Amino acid sequence: LDGALASPLDGRTVVFDWDDGAEEYAATFDEEGDDSDIDAVLLGGMSIDAFCDWFLPEDGEPVEEGDEWSPGPDAWWDFTDIGGAFWIENEEADSPSEEKAEENESRDDQLRENSSGDVTCTFEGMREVDGVEVAVISIVVEIESTSETESSAEFDGVEVSAEEDTTMTIESEGECLWDVESGRLVSLRFT
Numbered sequence: 001l002d003g004a005l006a007s008p009l010d011g012r013t014v015v016f017d018w019d020d021g022a023e024e025y026a027a028t029f030d031e032e033g034d035d036s037d038i039d040a041v042l043l044g045g046m047s048i049d050a051f052c053d054w055f056l057p058e059d060g061e062p063v064e065e066g067d068e069w070s071p072g073p074d075a076w077w078d079f080t081d082i083g084g085a086f087w088i089e090n091e092e093a094d095s096p097s098e099e100k101a102e103e104n105e106s107r108d109d110q111l112r113e114n115s116s117g118d119v120t121c122t123f124e125g126m127r128e129v130d131g132v133e134v135a136v137i138s139i140v141v142e143i144e145s146t147s148e149t150e151s152s153a154e155f156d157g158v159e160v161s162a163e164e165d166t167t168m169t170i171e172s173e174g175e176c177l178w179d180v181e182s183g184r185l186v187s188l189r190f191t
Helices: 037-044 073-080 098-113
Strands: 014-019 024-029 116-129 132-155 158-179 184-190
Touching: 024 037, 073 098, 073 116, 073 132, 098 132, 098 158, 116 158, 132 184
Parallel strands: none
Antiparallel strands: 014 024, 116 132, 132 158, 158 184
16 A cells, blocks of 8 residues: 555544343444544444454363364454444554445455364463463464455546455464463464
8 A cells, every 4th residue: 555554543532332122232332423424434443352262162161272163264363353333544544434334344255154264273281471370372273264245446437347356365373372370361373
């Protein structure tokens, strides 16, 4: 991309409040705003799901050094979508629209649904980090996926349509350090 990357969320604070009716957290901006359509699009992509437990054994099952488990490709997609959509784009790009949000959501949903391959986690034992004993989990990601999306726009009074076929191969290795006693992530790195 030419130019600096920026997000219309820069400098804004998103607050998640519990919505009793919907039985879920709802995103709002901390400051008073104009409740514009753009604000609704921005908030619609936010997610409170940031517990960072995607690569842990299922249901907290006890493991021994060398044990492996496979949380599946969804663990990778949850990791890459932490906090939701931040709309980071070329700072000269137009503000996000509801149509663009729907296109992005459609592509992201397809990439998740069309995933094949796996995520393999291995418990490597315990390690002391800054005086705290942490569980060490190595992670190998080998995923392929595809998506097909259509978009249209008007330029100088002419309607232009485009189809986008995406094929993605993800190969990555990582390490998760988890503080078992406090039940929180210490670090998570991928290459």
